Amino acid sequence: EDQVTQSPEALRLQEGESSSLNCSYTVSGLRGLFWYRQDPGKGPEFLFTLYSAGEEKEKERLKATLTKKESFLHITAPKPEDSATYLCAVPAISSGSARQLTFGSGTQLTVLP
């Protein structure tokens, strides 16, 4: 069964302290890896799609990278408004069903002023 695992579960940073979030996956034939941001009580907000190893995407203080086994979301000089849960997802086979977008459990990021 395909799996998506995110680490760490929670991360606390001081404002300006750069770090990285990890998303590892075990799927055959990757058909895209998606990053989302979710604020409490709201729906996930789409950030990036990565399709092939070596690909990188950037948006403000965020940069997503992809290898054959994992993706990283790098946060450079974060601000308190970057506090949120970051989710990654891949189309994966679950319980014998056709490919469905399978989400990781997320990393809850808190940036302290």
Next chain:
Amino acid sequence: ETGVTQTPRHLVMGMTNKKSLKCEQHLGHNAMYWYKQSAKKPLELMFVYSLEERVENNSVPSRFSPECPNSSHLFLHLHTLQPEDSALYLCASSQAVMGYEQYFGPGTRLTVT
């Protein structure tokens, strides 16, 4: 209206009630989804509707019944729910089922008493 909208935003219902959740997408997409998000658990796909197919997660109880009258509207009919069904129910849409990012609505916070 823009993006994906959901109504109601909050719903409290008894176990014997019947209610419906509504989702509308204004993005011209061809696939729509229902997800369940419970505390401390990954997003769980419940149903997928697209021009090509309807996909169900076989673990979804029959007390949840989807309806997709056209490519812009999606309903989730609820009846005789259980307290463990209390969760955030999210609707999403995408251009097609595979390989495309999904855009989420704000969700309906459901509480079953």
